[in-house]
Amino acid sequence: MEGLVKLREDILQRRKKDDPYVLYADRDCEDLLCGTLDGLFLLSKLALPEGRIDPAATKQAYSYLQRAISLARISQDAKTSMVSAPSSDVQFRYAETLRSTSAAFHNAAAKLINSGKEAASASFWRNAAQIGQDALTCRDEASKVAPTDGQSSAKMDSEAWILLREKHVPSRLELSGYALARSGERKAAYDAFVQALCATPSSTLDKLVSASASQPVRSVIQSEPKLATLLEKLTSLATYDLFLLRDGGSEGTLRRPLEQAGIPMEFIGVALEYQVLILDPVIHKEDAAIAVRTLLRELKDIYSGAGEYPIRRARVLLRTLEYAYSLDDPNLAGSPMVITGLLGTQASILGKDSQLSIFVPQYTLSLEILLTLQAHRRQDSEDSTTIILQHATKAIKTLRGIITQPSEVNQSQPESNKKPSIPAKVAKPNGRSTAAKAKTGPVRNQKPSKTPKKSTAVEGLTNAMAKLKVE
Numbered sequence: 001m002e003g004l005v006k007l008r009e010d011i012l013q014r015r016k017k018d019d020p021y022v023l024y025a026d027r028d029c030e031d032l033l034c035g036t037l038d039g040l041f042l043l044s045k046l047a048l049p050e051g052r053i054d055p056a057a058t059k060q061a062y063s064y065l066q067r068a069i070s071l072a073r074i075s076q077d078a079k080t081s082m083v084s085a086p087s088s089d090v091q092f093r094y095a096e097t098l099r100s101t102s103a104a105f106h107n108a109a110a111k112l113i114n115s116g117k118e119a120a121s122a123s124f125w126r127n128a129a130q131i132g133q134d135a136l137t138c139r140d141e142a143s144k145v146a147p148t149d150g151q152s153s154a155k156m157d158s159e160a161w162i163l164l165r166e167k168h169v170p171s172r173l174e175l176s177g178y179a180l181a182r183s184g185e186r187k188a189a190y191d192a193f194v195q196a197l198c199a200t201p202s203s204t205l206d207k208l209v210s211a212s213a214s215q216p217v218r219s220v221i222q223s224e225p226k227l228a229t230l231l232e233k234l235t236s237l238a239t240y241d242l243f244l245l246r247d248g249g250s251e252g253t254l255r256r257p258l259e260q261a262g263i264p265m266e267f268i269g270v271a272l273e274y275q276v277l278i279l280d281p282v283i284h285k286e287d288a289a290i291a292v293r294t295l296l297r298e299l300k301d302i303y304s305g306a307g308e309y310p311i312r313r314a315r316v317l318l319r320t321l322e323y324a325y326s327l328d329d330p331n332l333a334g335s336p337m338v339i340t341g342l343l344g345t346q347a348s349i350l351g352k353d354s355q356l357s358i359f360v361p362q363y364t365l366s367l368e369i370l371l372t373l374q375a376h377r378r379q380d381s382e383d384s385t386t387i388i389l390q391h392a393t394k395a396i397k398t399l400r401g402i403i404t405q406p407s408e409v410n411q412s413q414p415e416s417n418k419k420p421s422i423p424a425k426v427a428k429p430n431g432r433s434t435a436a437k438a439k440t441g442p443v444r445n446q447k448p449s450k451t452p453k454k455s456t457a458v459e460g461l462t463n464a465m466a467k468l469k470v471e
Contacts, residue, residue, distance in 0.1 A: 005039035008032060012071060020074045021086045024093040033071070037097070040068040041104045048108060053115045061108055062123060068104065069131060072097045091142035098135035099164060102128045106172060113175075119183035125176035126192070132169045133199075136161070166201035173199055174230060181237075190237045190244075194254065197230055197271075198261035209266045214355035217273040228274070235275045238291070245291035253298045266352070269302045269312060276319065289327060296320050296332075311353035311360070314342035318363055321370050339367055 012033055015022055023033045044064035047057050074094065086094075109124035139161060177192035204224060211220045221228050234254065238244040244252030254275075258268045276295050279288040296316060303313035317339045324332035343360050350357060 008036040095138035102131035122179035129172035170199040212270045221274045235278045245294040308351040310342045310345040311356040
């Protein structure tokens, strides 16, 4: 079989030299090409037997697929040398062939994964993703040319192409990253993860950009679990393995590659803010603290647009103020007056942050508590007590406003809509409720509960700050 495939392959390569598109324009050549590619795909599949796969078999399977893509692909030089552009039908048949070849690489990589050869699958995943992207590019070019019949137009919009763009290409890039990381190639793995992030479907990006205008960062990103996991992996590699966020510049952040991929700035900001939240539990570690400083600096620049993102900028500055206190780093603090000014922006000029105004009371309360804690820590003047009292009073006033809002809503409801509250029965481990137990009389030999220690004012404010942490 291999000899027959090689003979057909040589015939096609000779025909291809005269006219690169003849394999897709001439019906006989197209039939010969399809049969030859099917033969190479079958040989690759047979080279990877079920069960234990040795490196020689992996290399042989990869060689067959490389011959297939070499036969199917038309080089860029050959395209530019063409006197006239091929028809839409020819371009679409070429795109279909590339898509099928990318699927063959995908299937071989999946077989290696199932056999426990994750590291060996990296090159297969990388080729599957790259060829799939080339197929999409060719398909997009074909869609710009008027098709000769309606059937080709319908095929271009088929579900297979939608799946390739929105699911297969991003997942192949991500799996390539995991395989490269498994083989110890961390920088290559990081680049593959970045490419996977850049390949996020436009429908997902539109949904996340819309959600970012009204929801907290954590809720926005975690609505897409795979995206959250991808950002966690990128953050870990950049912080602890590659140290990309150490120099304090923007070169190591995700901003530049995402911008070059045409990703909306709102999503870039949310992604970087989520990276800060990922590092928050380990902020006491030096690498994490350095990375957070770099990310916050980048976020300030992203949200620096005049009047576009006042609430988001205030959120970033407030988070910076939190770390200035927790890390005892006055260089991070900045000006609290700027935050106050941003939170006091009139509703009519909030720009793209109009729906985020519901978080202004929470952010204001967090700011006053932080200023109280900072003043308590300093106590470097006779006015420190007065300053502490001022900020604490403002915090209490803001908190009262937050607490009374829901009660006012409840009071506005008619009495007929209010349901009487029924105390719930708490089940004990033996299945009997406390109400049933009360009938049997008091429980004997019960040890008195310990009186909890009273926390200091500072501990109370710190605990409140932790619960109000900007998400």
